[in-house]
Amino acid sequence: MPLPDLDDLIAEVDRTCATAHRPGGQEQPDWLALLTAAAQISGQLQSLADDLVEDYVEHCRMHGCSWTDIGAALGVTRQAVQQRFHAPHKRYSPDTMTEALRAAMAHVKRAAVQNRNNYIGTEHLLWGLTVEDNSATRLLRDAGVPPERVHEAVAARLSMGASQAAERIAWTPYSRKAITLAEARSGAGGSDLIDCDDLLVGLAQVGRGAAAAVLTDAGFDAAALAV
Numbered sequence: 001m002p003l004p005d006l007d008d009l010i011a012e013v014d015r016t017c018a019t020a021h022r023p024g025g026q027e028q029p030d031w032l033a034l035l036t037a038a039a040q041i042s043g044q045l046q047s048l049a050d051d052l053v054e055d056y057v058e059h060c061r062m063h064g065c066s067w068t069d070i071g072a073a074l075g076v077t078r079q080a081v082q083q084r085f086h087a088p089h090k091r092y093s094p095d096t097m098t099e100a101l102r103a104a105m106a107h108v109k110r111a112a113v114q115n116r117n118n119y120i121g122t123e124h125l126l127w128g129l130t131v132e133d134n135s136a137t138r139l140l141r142d143a144g145v146p147p148e149r150v151h152e153a154v155a156a157r158l159s160m161g162a163s164q165a166a167e168r169i170a171w172t173p174y175s176r177k178a179i180t181l182a183e184a185r186s187g188a189g190g191s192d193l194i195d196c197d198d199l200l201v202g203l204a205q206v207g208r209g210a211a212a213a214v215l216t217d218a219g220f221d222a223a224a225l226a227v
Contacts, residue, residue, distance in 0.1 A: 004045075013038045051173040055119070057085045058170045092179055098195045100134040107131040112169050116161040120171045122178060122203050122211035126154045129196050129203075136196035143225070145218045153214045174209040178202040201225065 017030075017037035053074070060070050071081040094102050108128030112120050129136040130151035137147035171179075179194065182202035186194045203211040204222035215222075 009038075009041065013041060016041070054085065055170070055172050057081075059118070061085075062170050092183070092194070096183070096192075096194055098193045101194055101196050101199065103132065104128045104134060104136070104196055104199075109169065111158060115158050117159075118161065118169060120169050120175055122172070122174050122206065122209035123154050123157045123214075125175055125178065125199060126203055126211035126214060127151065127158065129200055130154070134196040136200035139197040139200055139225075140218075140220060143220055145215075145220045150214060150218050150220075153218065154211065157210045157214065172209075174206050174212075178206050178209075178211070181205045 013034055017034050057070060060073075066078075067082050068078045070085075071078040074081055094105075097105065105128060108120060108124045111124045111127045112118075117124070130140075130147045140147045140150060179199060179202060182194050182198035185201055186192075186198045189198075200215075201222045203209075204215045204220060206212050
C-alpha cells in the first residue's frame, strides 16, 4: 500500500477546509484556516501511526518479547518504551460476556484463523456478531438495517493473510476500544455482562475501522439509539 503523497494531503486540506476561500473573489485564501485544517489532518495521521505501533507492541508482548528488544526495534531505550506502553490492556474474559456474545466470539476467532490473520480487527468482530440471531442482529433490524447485508459487506473486507493459527490472537486498538465502549454501555444499562448489541454499538461508536465503515454505509446510526 503506497503511503499518502504530500500533494494528495495538500489537496485534502484544501478540500476539507470550508472557510479556506473567502467570499468576494479575493485572491488570497485564509491561510490560518488552512493551517488549522492541516494540523488536524496531521494529528489524525499521527494518531493512526501511534495506533499501528501500539498494535505490534501488543503482539510482541503477548509472544514473550522483552522491553529491551522492543525498545531496540523502535530505536529507543527500554525505559522509554516502557513509559510509553507500560499500561497493560484490559483483558475481557468469557465471564464478562453473555452466552450469546461468547458464541459470537467463537465465530470471531474462526474468521481470524480461517483467514490466517494474526489479529482480531473490527471486521472480525462484526462478522462474528452477524453470523447468528442475537441482540446485535435484532438491533440492526430495529434500525432498518438487514443484518444479512451487513454480514455480506463485512465478509467482503476480510482479507487472507499469511500467519499460522495461534491460540492467542491480539486485538487491534480499534477492537479494544470497541469492547471498552461496549462495557460502558452495558454498565449504563445496569448489566454486569456485555451483550452482542453492546459490542455492535461500540463498533459503530469507534467511528473508524472496517466495521464502522460498513455500518455507516448500511445506514446504522448508533447516535440515534437510546442507551
